[in-house]
Amino acid sequence: MQILDRGVPVARLVGPAQTSISAAHEDAWIARMTKSGLVRAGRGDAGWLLEEPPIEVANAALSTALGQDREES
Numbered sequence: 001m002q003i004l005d006r007g008v009p010v011a012r013l014v015g016p017a018q019t020s021i022s023a024a025h026e027d028a029w030i031a032r033m034t035k036s037g038l039v040r041a042g043r044g045d046a047g048w049l050l051e052e053p054p055i056e057v058a059n060a061a062l063s064t065a066l067g068q069d070r071e072e073s
Helices: 023-036 062-072
Strands: 002-005 008-012
């Protein structure tokens, strides 16, 4: 999907890349981004923002989890 500003493409939204980076590599990347000021670390649990708890998807296909969630609504 492209983001346009008065008809001129200024950004493109793409899905996440399928990579297999290690947790240590990811932690180091987050530390660098935080140190540079591009991101700010969270301060605790933000679960109170949700009206309902998130659905559990451990060891389940996303389509299965979505189907179960829709049946419960």
